[in-house]
Each structure stands twice: as C-alpha cells, then as structure tokens.
Amino acid sequence: MLGRAAGLSFGLLCLTVQAHAAAVVPANAPTIKKAIAARRGHVVLVNFWATWCGPCVAEFPDIVRVSRSLKKQGLETLAVTADSRRDLLTKVQPFIAKSGASFPVYLEQSADPQDFITAFDPSWQGDLPRTFIYDRRGMLVRVLSGQQTAQSLTAAVRPYLKP
Numbered sequence: 001m002l003g004r005a006a007g008l009s010f011g012l013l014c015l016t017v018q019a020h021a022a023a024v025v026p027a028n029a030p031t032i033k034k035a036i037a038a039r040r041g042h043v044v045l046v047n048f049w050a051t052w053c054g055p056c057v058a059e060f061p062d063i064v065r066v067s068r069s070l071k072k073q074g075l076e077t078l079a080v081t082a083d084s085r086r087d088l089l090t091k092v093q094p095f096i097a098k099s100g101a102s103f104p105v106y107l108e109q110s111a112d113p114q115d116f117i118t119a120f121d122p123s124w125q126g127d128l129p130r131t132f133i134y135d136r137r138g139m140l141v142r143v144l145s146g147q148q149t150a151q152s153l154t155a156a157v158r159p160y161l162k163p
Helices: 004-020 029-037 054-073 085-099 113-120 150-161
Strands: 024-027 043-049 075-081 105-108 130-134 140-145
Touching: 024 029, 024 085, 029 043, 029 075, 029 105, 029 113, 043 054, 043 150, 054 075, 054 085, 054 150, 085 105, 130 150, 140 150
Parallel strands: 024 105, 043 075, 075 105
Antiparallel strands: 043 130, 130 140
C-alpha cells in the first residue's frame, strides 16, 4: 500500500507526464479545417482514430514515429479522435500521454457525425483509421484507409516533402 507521501509523488508524476502530452481539444470540422489551413507551407498528415479501434491503437505509435522523424522536413501532424467526450480524461488523454504524441489532438464534436465525415471526404463511410495528407498548398493529395505502418506513411508523405 502506498503511503501518503508516495501517493502524492505518484500523483505529481502523473500530472508531469500529462503536462508534456498533447492537449486534446474538442473541435468540429470547420475548426479542424482551419487548423489544416493554418499549416499551409507544410505537408499535413491528419489521422482520424479512436481508442476503441484496435487498428487505430496499433497504428498510433507509427503516426508518432513518422511525425517526429519527418518534422524537420516540413511534416505537420494532427490527430482527430472519434471517442466520446466522456472518455476524454479516462481513455483518450492517458493514451495520448503514453504515446508521447506532441502534435495537436482534436476530439470530434459535431451535431451530426455524418456531416463531420462528409466535410473531409464525401465518399468516406466513417471507417477508422483514416489518414488524409495535404500538400504544402493545403490541397488534399492522398487518403489512406485502414492501419498503416511507419513505412507506408513515410512512403505516402515523402513525395510531398520535396521542395
């Protein structure tokens, strides 16, 4: 059993870990589209995922790895979770903290999930994970469906990183 001092230290450690993790911000489609547009001049990888999606959870470490390895070459990464707001503190934030993600993470908040999905791709049926790649002009250039690897993500992004 932890003593009071040990419990306090553990609590402070958890706060420190969470302070270094990306904050998860509730957002609707227009807000996320503005975030993409604000990164014009960079290649932007936007990953849609959820903690309840096994392939998403398996893929996320590769998203983090690629984000870190290609950041200096001009890659910006955003993640959008389809988790519910009630799971933000108990599932999403701990997952993000554990992953070491340092890029912005958004929690999908919309009145109509289908309108949210259609705002990004009218042919998208809402399957996860789904990754969108935008070139330096802010144009959607690639859509990746299903679980990706670090290698497949790098191969998809690299052509657009070239000056």
